[in-house]
Amino acid sequence: MMNMSVVSPFKHTSESRFRFRCHKDIPCFTRCCSNIDIMLTPYDIIVMKKRLGITSEEFLAQYTYVEADQKALYPFVFLRMHNDDIRACPFVTPEGCTIYEDRPANCRYYPIGQGTLKKSLNDNIVDEEFYFFVKEEHCKGFEESAEWDIESWRKDQGVNIYDEMNREWKRILLSRGIPGQRMDEKKQAMFYMACYDMDRFRRFVFESGFLEKFEVEGFVVEQIREDDIELMNFGFRLVKYILMLEETLKLRT
Ligand code: SF4
Numbered sequence: 001m002m003n004m005s006v007v008s009p010f011k012h013t014s015e016s017r018f019r020f021r022c023h024k025d026i027p028c029f030t031r032c033c034s035n036i037d038i039m040l041t042p043y044d045i046i047v048m049k050k051r052l053g054i055t056s057e058e059f060l061a062q063y064t065y066v067e068a069d070q071k072a073l074y075p076f077v078f079l080r081m082h083n084d085d086i087r088a089c090p091f092v093t094p095e096g097c098t099i100y101e102d103r104p105a106n107c108r109y110y111p112i113g114q115g116t117l118k119k120s121l122n123d124n125i126v127d128e129e130f131y132f133f134v135k136e137e138h139c140k141g142f143e144e145s146a147e148w149d150i151e152s153w154r155k156d157q158g159v160n161i162y163d164e165m166n167r168e169w170k171r172i173l174l175s176r177g178i179p180g181q182r183m184d185e186k187k188q189a190m191f192y193m194a195c196y197d198m199d200r201f202r203r204f205v206f207e208s209g210f211l212e213k214f215e216v217e218g219f220v221v222e223q224i225r226e227d228d229i230e231l232m233n234f235g236f237r238l239v240k241y242i243l244m245l246e247e248t249l250k251l252r253t
C-alpha cells in the first residue's frame with residue numbers, strides 16, 4: 001500500500017499547477033520503480049499482457065499478487081516486485097522502464113495520485129474526481145523548473161485513454177462503501193476472472209454454458225469473441241450483476 005505520509009493532504013483539480021521534470025540524468029532516476037506497491041487496473045493488465053505477448057493467466061501468475069480490501073473483500077491485483085533488498089519492479093533497468101509505452105496508469109500519473117468520491121449534487125449522487133501529490137523524499141523531480149498544470153501533465157503522460165477505460169471500474173470499486181457489501185469466496189473468484197483474467201473469462205463465457213443461461217445481445221457476443229476491451233466491459237456488466245448493483249444481465253426464461 002502507499003505510504004500515506006508522502007501524500008500531500010490537499011485535494012487538487014486539473015488546473016492545479018506544479019513544477020516537475022523527470023529525465024534520465026536526474027540523480028534519482030528509477031528510484032520510484034522500487035519499494036512501491038502498484039495496483040493494476042483491468043485495462044493495465046490487458047495492455048501489459050499484450051505488450052509482453054503472453055496470456056492473462058501467464059501475466060497474473062508471473063507478475064502479480066492479490067490482496068482483498070479489508071472492508072468488502074474485493075480482490076485487488078498488484079504488480080509483484082522482485083524479492084530483493086530494494087523490491088525492484090520486474091520491468092525496471094538502469095536505462096529505465098522496459099515497458100514504458102505500456103506502463104500502468106499509476107506509473108503514468110506519478111507523482112500525482114487520483115481519487116474519486118461520491119457527492120450529492122442537485123439531489124443526484126455524482127462522481128467527483130480529484131488529484132493529490134505524492135512527494136517522496138528521494139524524488140528530485142520537484143526541484144526542476146518545468147511547469148505544468150495537472151491537465152497538461154495528464155496529456156503528456158497519455159492517461160486520458162486509461163481514465164476512460166477505468167471509469168466504470170472505479171464506479172464498481174466505489175460500491176465497497178455500500179453498507180453490507182462484502183464478497184464471499186464465490187463472488188471473489190468470479191470478480192477476479194471477469195475483471196483481470198480475460199483469456200480465462202473468454203473461455204468461461206463461450207465454453208461453460210454461460211450463454212445458455214444468460215440472454216446476451218448478439219452483437220455483444222460477436223464483440224467479446226475477439227476483443228479484450230469489449231470483454232472487459234462485459235466483465236464489468238457481469239460484476240455489477242453479481243454484486244446486485246444494477247440489473248445488467250437477464251437470465252433466460
Ligand atoms: S523519483 Fe521522481 S524524478 Fe526520480 S525518476 Fe522517479 S519520478 Fe523521476
Ligand code: SF4
Nearest residue numbers: 033089091092097107
Ligand atoms: S512498470 Fe515501469 S514505470 Fe512502472 S514501476 Fe515498473 S519500471 Fe517503473
